[in-house]
Amino acid sequence: MQTEKNIGEPSSKSEEASEIVLTEGERTTQGRIPAKMPTHTQAAVAQRLNDIPEHAVPGYFYAVPHHLAQKTGWRTRRHIKRRNLRQTFTAIATTERISTHTLIPLAASVLSVFLAGMLIFVTVIGFVNATQQKFGTRIVTLQDILPKDSTRIYDANGDLIYEAIDDGMQVSEPLDKISPQLIHAEISIEDQYFYKNPGYDISGIVRAAISNLSSKKVVAGGSTITQQLIKNAIVGNHTTMLRKLQEIILAPEISRYYTKDQILGMYLNTTYYGEQAYGAEAAAFKYYDLKDTPTQTGAEQLDIAQAAMLAGIPSSPIARDPFLHPKAAATRMEEVLQQMYAQGYITAQERAHAIEEAQNPGFFKPGIINNRLAPHFVNYTLRELANDLHLKVTDLSRTGTVVSTTLDLALQNRALQSAQKHIAEMSSLHHMSDAAVVVLNQHTGxxxxxxxxxxxxxxxxxxxxxxxxxxxxxxxxxxxxxxxxxxxxxxxxxxxxxxxxxxxxxxxxxxxxxxxxxxxxxxxxxxxxxxxxxxxxxxxxxxxxxxxxxxxxxxxxxxxxxxxxxxxxxxxxxxxxxxxxxxxxxxxxxxxxxxxxxxxxxxxxxxxxxxxxxxxxxxxxxxxxxxxxxxxxxxxxxxxxxxxxxxxxxxxxxxxxxxxxxxxxxxxxxxxxxxxxxxxxxxxxxxxxxxxxxxxxxxxxxxxxxxxxxxxxxxxxxxxxxxxxxxxxxxxxxxxxxxxxxxxxxxxxxxxxxxxxxxxxxxx
CATH class of the missing domain: 3.40.710.10 (DD-peptidase/beta-lactamase superfamily)
Structure with a gap:
């Protein structure tokens, strides 16, 4: 059993010597005496670690001068290179950050424009297809769906006794039975490139748009004759951009199905000339009392002045009605004549003569329809016609039918006069006021x-x-x-x-x-x-x-x-x-x-x-x-x-x-x-x-x-x-x-x- 010793006393000589050496070394190097610690303490162990020699480094050591591994100044160059590299990386990072904030929106914008373009394209294609699908059959059957002529009734001798005018007056004539002067007037003022364009005129539309924008109101339409025909007969006359687009879409289709002369004939026979007159024949009668003769139609008899006056009406039938607004009508007529002259249809002398003619007091001779020649017979005929056509009497006005009847108008008038004379003789004495007469051919009915x-x-x-x-x-x-x-x-x-x-x-x-x-x-x-x-x-x-x-x-x-x-x-x-x-x-x-x-x-x-x-x-x-x-x-x-x-x-x-x-x-x-x-x-x-x-x-x-x-x-x-x-x-x-x-x-x-x-x- 080990004997307990006093603290600070060495246990043996060796320990003392060692202690002395340590104390001297420490005293030499540090100027201070380290504390004495128990041998097995952690602190003592830590102190003793310093006594273990370092491991030898493998290899040989020559006591001679060594060459530098790098050239002088490499550290500076490395510093500069690293600095530049850091700057480059910083610039790239900055660029990446800018690209992230710029290119992505730009790409999104481009994509949006593309999608919008695609949407517009699809919408336009859809609109075109919808327009063609909706109105395609009407194009093929355009001549059948055009407004029909007024119903006309003639007596047995071919004398007109009735013409329906409650839905307007219209009488169609072949194009070769319409005055060339009216044809030239309409083309010159409405569509001077009619025979060349595909049914629409982009330059005309642009000119009209510029005129309207500069005037801040609608002063020009830019529609061709073909477009006006489409407006009147197919898409309707609503003043909208949608309708205008429909006209432009359908115009080439019309031009493919019909010749220019056919289009012009349909237009001239149905366009509205004011005063409830539709078409050239009705207008010739309404304004100038021109009627069919054995050799000419009324529309065929129109001269330059009359044709120019009529051609100026369709663009604004009320504002340029010669009976309601004679000054506006005369101004428009002169514009028509100027265009006819500029385009070579008439000479300067003919233009001046037409203006002079229009200033004469008797220039206008309104035609009058007399539907009271045989009113009771006409009403009976209309009822019979409605029964034959399986229509209502109220639907007969624009059927385009020409009815030849059995009426002998001269005999009708003689019977009426006889009845009037006899009733006048009998009225006072016998209180008789009216009579009715019917004459039949029993062999024919x-x-x-x-x-x-x-x-x-x-x-x-x-x-x-x-x-x-x-x-x-x-x-x-x-x-x-x-x-x-x-x-x-x-x-x-x-x-x-x-x-x-x-x-x-x-x-x-x-x-x-x-x-x-x-x-x-x-x-x-x-x-x-x-x-x-x-x-x-x-x-x-x-x-x-x-x-x-x-x-x-x-x-x-x-x-x-x-x-x-x-x-x-x-x-x-x-x-x-x-x-x-x-x-x-x-x-x-x-x-x-x-x-x-x-x-x-x-x-x-x-x-x-x-x-x-x-x-x-x-x-x-x-x-x-x-x-x-x-x-x-x-x-x-x-x-x-x-x-x-x-x-x-x-x-x-x-x-x-x-x-x-x-x-x-x-x-x-x-x-x-x-x-x-x-x-x-x-x-x-x-x-x-x-x-x-x-x-x-x-x-x-x-x-x-x-x-x-x-x-x-x-x-x-x-x-x-x-x-x-x-x-x-x-x-x-x-x-x-x-x-x-x-x-x-x-x-x-x-x-x-x-x-x-x-x-x-x-x-x-």
Whole structure:
């Protein structure tokens, strides 16, 4: 066991010596004595580490001078090189930082521009495709979709009696039928490079844009004639950039499908010249009263001054309307003339002469459309036209149809004048104010005359057409339909009937009916011939009771009474059903045509504006009454001797050539064979005279528009004179012919009937 020692005393001699050495060395080198620490402490160990010698470095060491590894100054050069390198790196970093903040936005901008360009390109392509898809079919069918001409109606002799103007007036003409002066004027002022450009003119558009910008308002359009045609016919006239782009897109397409002359022709026939005039022909008439002649159209007659004036209007039809703004129109005309001169179309002398001509007071001669020549016939024709074309009457104005009718305008005027004259004579004494007349060709169904009333311009009732729209009671003029039914069933006109008191028991709780004759007398046994010609009522009611109401009405309807008002019963033989004059006339025309009914019509042909026939009316006759019955009715109604008792030998039903007084003095002159029947409704409200010759059938109604009673006037005196004068007018120049011979199935024989023996026609 180790003995504990005092601190600071050495444990042995060696330790002491060592201690001494250390103490001396330390004292020598450091001037201080290190502290004595225990041998195994960490501090002592750390001190002893300094006593371990360094490892020897492998190799040899020569005690001689050594050469420097680097040249003198290399450190400076390295410093400079490193400095420069740092500057370069700093510049690169700065450039990179600048590039990051500049090139990326620049690239983004370039990309945005590219994308915007692509978007614009796609949008433009899409717009072009959409425009072509939307309007492509219209380009192909442009000539078909252009506004059609005004509907025009002509009489049988080719005289214009109506032109629709409520939607503007337009009459198309071939380009070679339009004045060259107007063509030159339009091209010079609207599109001087018309025959060279592809349908649009960029330089013109730029010039117009500059003019508009400098004037700060729209003073020029820059549209070519082709673009204006597209605007008017395809894309519409909205003042927008979109519409202008559509014009430019479609213009080349139009130019590929159509020749320049075709484009110019379509433009000149549809462009608006103001005053509701569309196209050159309408403008020539509207401003200068130029009409078609046998050799020239109205548009073909335009001279330089007239053409220049018209060419200046389309760019601003209201502001340059010569009637509304003559100064502006004259200024524009001079601009047109200047352009015509500058482009070599006219000489300076021609320009001066045109300006002088336009200053004359009579330069303008406005044309006037007279649609009141035969207004009731025209309205009837329009209704018929609408039915033929399957349109509404209100849609007929711009159908482009040219209608040739059956109207004889001269005869219409004579019938109207006769009616006016007679009504004027009867108005004060008999309170008669109006009349209507219808003339038919029973062999064709042609309506030659349709007078709806005698005062077409009357503001109260002038437009009302009694002939085709009024329902009036026909009185005894309805009786022949019942007689024809009975004759067809085998009754002979010579058969007798008791004309005596009669009471008819009505059905359905109605009171009994007792008819009376017009003269308030009974005539005993009479023949049906005598009863019909003298219009006895009681024999007619008895005959209807024999034939039956339904059967007789069916015959009347087939013969032409297509419309009626009222309740069919035994009173209808006396005219209780209200019918139209034109229908009643058609019924009598069926008698005149031997029992064959032909539907009355006002239209002969319908053509389009290019002259192609759309419809040619050729109605087919339908037999609705036996020829035997038709012959017997004609034979009875033409028997002047039988009706002498009631009407006298020289009534207006007899077509004598001389006057009535001369007739009664036994100088009637040549008498034209005719069949006729009168009718008078209750209280003298309606007068009728119906009749026919071998050529024509005439129906006349006379009365008052408000259906008020007349004063003591019957059909033979009220409507008869008008019928007589009209029939003589329509037959003027025609030979006098007798009615056809009786059919083979008819025989004339004597038969003993109650009351008397008669000789008359019978069916075999």
């Amino acid at each position: 042609d309506i030659l005359t349709l007078v709806g009333n005698i005062d077409p311009n009357n503001p109260r009732y002038g437009d009302f057409d009694v002939a085709s729209q009024g329902y009036r009671q026909p009185g005894s003029s309805f009786k022949p339909y019942i007689y024809a039914t009975a004759f067809q069933d085998g009754t002979s006109p010579g058969a007798t009937v008791m004309d005596g008191p009669l009471t008819v028991q009505m059905c359905c709780g109605l009171p009994s009916y007792s008819p009376h004759n017009y003269d308030q007398m009974y005539h005993g046994w009479v023949t049906y011939r005598y009863a019909l010609q003298n219009s006895f009522n009681i024999p007619a009611v008895k005959l209807l009771m024999q034939t039956g109401v339904d059967k007789a009405l069916a015959v009347a309807q087939k013969m032409g009474i297509t419309h009626y008002e009222g309740i069919p019963n035994y009173t209808m033989v006396l005219g209780s059903l209200s019918v139209r004059l034109i229908d009643n006339t058609a019924g009598y025309a069926t008698f005149a045509n031997g029992g064959i009914h032909i539907q009355p019509h006002a239209i002969n042909t319908i053509k389009d504006q290019d002259g192609n026939i759309i419809l040619k009316v050729a109605p087919k006759g339908v037999r609705v009454l036996s020829k035997e019955a038709a012959f017997m009715i004609t034979d009875v109604l033409s028997d002047n001797d039988s009706r002498t008792f009631e009407f006298g030998k020289c009534s207006s039903l007899v077509l004598y050539t001389n006057t009535m007084n001369q007739c009664y003095a036994s100088y009637p002159g040549p008498i034209r064979v005719s069949a006729a029947k009168t009718g008078t409704s209750n209280d003298f409200r309606d007068n009728w005279t119906m009749g026919y010759t071998t050529d024509y059938t005439v129906g006349v109604w006379a009365g008052n528009n408000d259906n008020s009673p007349m004063v003591n006037v019957t059909g033979v005196d009220g409507a008869g004179p008008i019928w007589h004068d009209t029939m003589m007018a329509v037959e003027q120049g025609h030979p006098i012919r007798s009615f056809p011979a009786p059919p083979q199935d008819l025989i004339k024989k004597s038969v003993a009937y109650p009351g008397k023996t008669t000789t008359d026609w019978h069916i075999k």
